[in-house]
Amino acid sequence: MYSITDDEVEYILNDIEKRGVTTEDVRYNILDHVCCIIENEFNGEKDFTKFYENTIARFYKNELSEIERETENLLTFKYYYAMKRTLKITGLISTVLIAFGAFFKVMHWPGAGMMYVLGFVTLCFLFIPLNIVLQSRDDKKKSDKIVMIFGLLLAIAGFIGLLFKTMHWPGANFLFFGSLGLFGLVFVPIYFITRYRDPETRFNAIIHSTFMFAGAAIFFGLISLKPSLPVKESVESLNEYQETNIERIQKSNKLLNSDAKKETELINSSQILDTKIEAIRSNLVAKSNGNMGMDAMRNSLTDTRNPDDVGVIVDYFQISSDENSFQALEKSIQEYNEVLKTAENAEFLRPIDISSLQMKNTILSVVLLELVDIQLQVAMNENSYLSLK
Amino acid sequence: MYICSMYSSELIKGTLKTIVLNLLKDNQKMYGYEISQKVKSMTDDKIQITEGALYPTLHALEKQGDVITEKVYIGKRVRKYYTLTDQGKVTRTERVNEFSDFMKTMKFLLDLDIATPNV
Numbered sequence: 001m002y003s004i005t006d007d008e009v010e011y012i013l014n015d016i017e018k019r020g021v022t023t024e025d026v027r028y029n030i031l032d033h034v035c036c037i038i039e040n041e042f043n044g045e046k047d048f049t050k051f052y053e054n055t056i057a058r059f060y061k062n063e064l065s066e067i068e069r070e071t072e073n074l075l076t077f078k079y080y081y082a083m084k085r086t087l088k089i090t091g092l093i094s095t096v097l098i099a100f101g102a103f104f105k106v107m108h109w110p111g112a113g114m115m116y117v118l119g120f121v122t123l124c125f126l127f128i129p130l131n132i133v134l135q136s137r138d139d140k141k142k143s144d145k146i147v148m149i150f151g152l153l154l155a156i157a158g159f160i161g162l163l164f165k166t167m168h169w170p171g172a173n174f175l176f177f178g179s180l181g182l183f184g185l186v187f188v189p190i191y192f193i194t195r196y197r198d199p200e201t202r203f204n205a206i207i208h209s210t211f212m213f214a215g216a217a218i219f220f221g222l223i224s225l226k227p228s229l230p231v232k233e234s235v236e237s238l239n240e241y242q243e244t245n246i247e248r249i250q251k252s253n254k255l256l257n258s259d260a261k262k263e264t265e266l267i268n269s270s271q272i273l274d275t276k277i278e279a280i281r282s283n284l285v286a287k288s289n290g291n292m293g294m295d296a297m298r299n300s301l302t303d304t305r306n307p308d309d310v311g312v313i314v315d316y317f318q319i320s321s322d323e324n325s326f327q328a329l330e331k332s333i334q335e336y337n338e339v340l341k342t343a344e345n346a347e348f349l350r351p352i353d354i355s356s357l358q359m360k361n362t363i364l365s366v367v368l369l370e371l372v373d374i375q376l377q378v379a380m381n382e383n384s385y386l387s388l389k
Numbered sequence: 390m391y392i393c394s395m396y397s398s399e400l401i402k403g404t405l406k407t408i409v410l411n412l413l414k415d416n417q418k419m420y421g422y423e424i425s426q427k428v429k430s431m432t433d434d435k436i437q438i439t440e441g442a443l444y445p446t447l448h449a450l451e452k453q454g455d456v457i458t459e460k461v462y463i464g465k466r467v468r469k470y471y472t473l474t475d476q477g478k479v480t481r482t483e484r485v486n487e488f489s490d491f492m493k494t495m496k497f498l499l500d501l502d503i504a505t506p507n508v
Contacts, residue, residue, distance in 0.1 A: 009464060009465045026444060028466070030444070032469070033421050037422070067441050067445060
């Protein structure tokens with residue numbers, strides 16, 4: 001029996017460490033085993049290093065650290081099935097919640113938002129992360145794993161963006177279009193290149209990449225879809241028509257009033273309300289366009305960069321309580337209506353019924369049209385008042 | 390991949406824990422190399438447990454509480470001796486009985502004429 005020296009033990013231990021075995025326990029187990037083999041099988045005649053190299057090669061298929069990985073796998077094995085089961089359950093739950101959420105949303109039934117949020121949260125924070133963990137444990141090539149994990153992370157960002165977009169939350173476009181762009185322009189090419197290299201996956205690489213790229217492009221087109229040009233133009237022409245009418249009536253009012261030369265309470269009140277609405281329109285257009293200062297001249301529908309802006313209505317009209325808010329408008333209209341009631345010939349004047357206008361949770365262009373309509377009514381009342389005097 | 394023998398690895402996969410637990414029951418205290426040599430000699434080289442399969446299994450058994458270890462220092466080396474715990478004894482009986490039952494079923498299923506081992 002060969003008696004192994006301390007130097008040789010040291011050499012073996014260092015080599016095991018160099019081969020990537022980090023756990024002390026595993027390292028000492030391998031060391032003792034190798035030493036036992038050498039003691040029993042080495043006769044001292046041949047080269048020690050060579051004999052050791054041949055011996056250690058019996059321990060693995062590709063590299064020594066396999067033993068450590070296998071140990072980790074066995075230790076976490078019992079969680080493996082639990083994870084797979086959770087994966088299946090969360091997959092089912094999120095699919096059902098999102099499908100029902102979408103249906104409820106289309107039907108405008110209550111609970112749609114909650115189902116949507118829960119479904120997406122389950123999908124993004126349980127189903128996909130579990131997928132990532134299980135994918136990384138798979139026997140696949142390292143490059144394949146990295147590509148898959150990158151794709152799944154993009155999926156998380158994309159789904160969160162989609163949820164934000166559906167719920168009209170801020171940051172949706174950045175998340176959604178960012179991840180969609182990365183998916184189409186980075187992920188799909190990488191996926192294609194890595195899969196195409198392997199003759200076994202070459203055919204599928206072509207099919208999958210084509211589908212994914214086409215899907216991303218179609219999705220991009222659908223999501224960025226805006227109302228068609230004729231629709232946009234017709235809404236804008238309506239707005240222009242209204243504004244011309246207001247101008248005409250206001251001119252005629254001035255003529256009527258120049259004869260009367262009277263500053264009555266109603267005329268003052270009309271002017272106050274008209275100025276208020278002009279200010280609100282300027283504020284909304286400026287905020288939506290991202291202008292810091294207010295430009296009183298730019299307050300028409302044609303001045304807006306994004307007529308479909310909902311956020312600006314919610315943030316600067318609905319929720320806020322400053323001088324340009326819905327709340328302030330309501331107060332001004334109330335004051336105007338009070339004056340209107342006490343004016344001469346009040347029975348021929350029409351108070352403004354703001355409650356019949358849907359001004360909340362809607363798009364900027366609609367609110368602008370509604371505001372112009374209120375101005376039109378104010379001018380009409382003033383006109384009737386002055387004509388009947 | 391990990392169990393080198395004259396049998397296919399699919400056939401032996403899953404029995405390694407049972408083999409180790411049973412060996413420890415008969416021999417009280419053993420270390421890794423001893424276990425692999427014992428299996429080799431008992432089966433006339435028909436089953437050779439590779440190191441890549443043995444140590445992960447021993448670690449898993451230790452983590453599950455079926456075996457306890459005792460470290461013995463031999464110069465710069467550390468040798469770990471494995472001993473069955475009370476829980477390990479129960480696990481061994483369960484696994485051996487399960488395997489015996491499985492063999493009976495297989496025997497019936499494949500219509501074989503082999504002797505059932507005594508447990």
